[in-house]
Amino acid sequence: MNTENQKKQSDFWKGDPFTGFVLGAIVGLIVGSINIVTISFPWLGRLCFLGIWLFVGTQPRFKDKRTPEQIAKDNEAAEQRLQELREKAEARQAERQAEKEQKQITSARKREVKMQKNELKLQKNQLKIQKHQLKNRSKIKCPKCRSTNVQPLGVHKKGFSVGKAVGGTILVGGVGSLAGFAGKNSKKTDFVCMNCGK
Incomplete structure (x- = not known):
């Protein structure tokens, strides 16, 4: 040999x-x-x-x-080292992929939370607008400029009251008929627009 x-x-x-x-x-x-x-x-x-x-x-x-047996052993050891390095590299790649997916999931969750917050803000704003509109509906508006800046002047009075004139004539005589011009209070109130003056 x-x-x-x-x-x-x-x-x-x-x-x-x-x-x-x-x-x-x-x-x-x-x-x-x-x-x-x-x-x-x-x-x-x-x-x-x-x-x-x-x-x-x-x-x-x-x-x-080296003997052929030693060369074979060394080759096997080198192959094992290469296999371990490959496995480590694959494990690192899998970890990186998992981290990347986790980051994507967390960023998606953050986006969802942000969108929910924005939706809540929009709903709150819509509620505020609706409340404001309801308040403005109950307010008196100027028929000319549609402004709600209107203030009352006083209770509306009628010019001549027949009931007062008849009552004054019966009680006082002819002079009592003048009591009809004293005016009669009504349930209506006069308002004036502070913007246009109507």
Whole structure:
């Protein structure tokens, strides 16, 4: 078994060529970018990439020395960590969604309460208007300008009273007939409009 593994292993790539390639590409890009801006040495980024790739790929100390069982265990542990991270992310997303829905519910409730308060205010205003209208209905209005700013002048008197004239003639004689002009109180009251004077 060990001989088969040794045959499969390359004599040249004794280290970790994949890690060397990735590390060389990153360093090559950084060095190449700096080289373009400052030094302008030709092929410096590519040379760094090749040097790191070959160095890490050919050195046995960079070789992964874990057994296949350890590699499998490490892969399982990494998969478990990834699964836990996914579950945590999903739980956070669910919490955020629940918080968002709760905020929407509370804002909807606040809007409903506000609308109810506005409706109550409107009803109160309508009641006030109705009371005012009822008060104004019972008030006397000017027939000309419809104003309620009307004040009484006094009790309306009739010009000539036949009953008083007859009574005065019987009691006093001919002079008593003048008592009919003294006037007779009626149930009517005279009013004057303070706005237009009618």
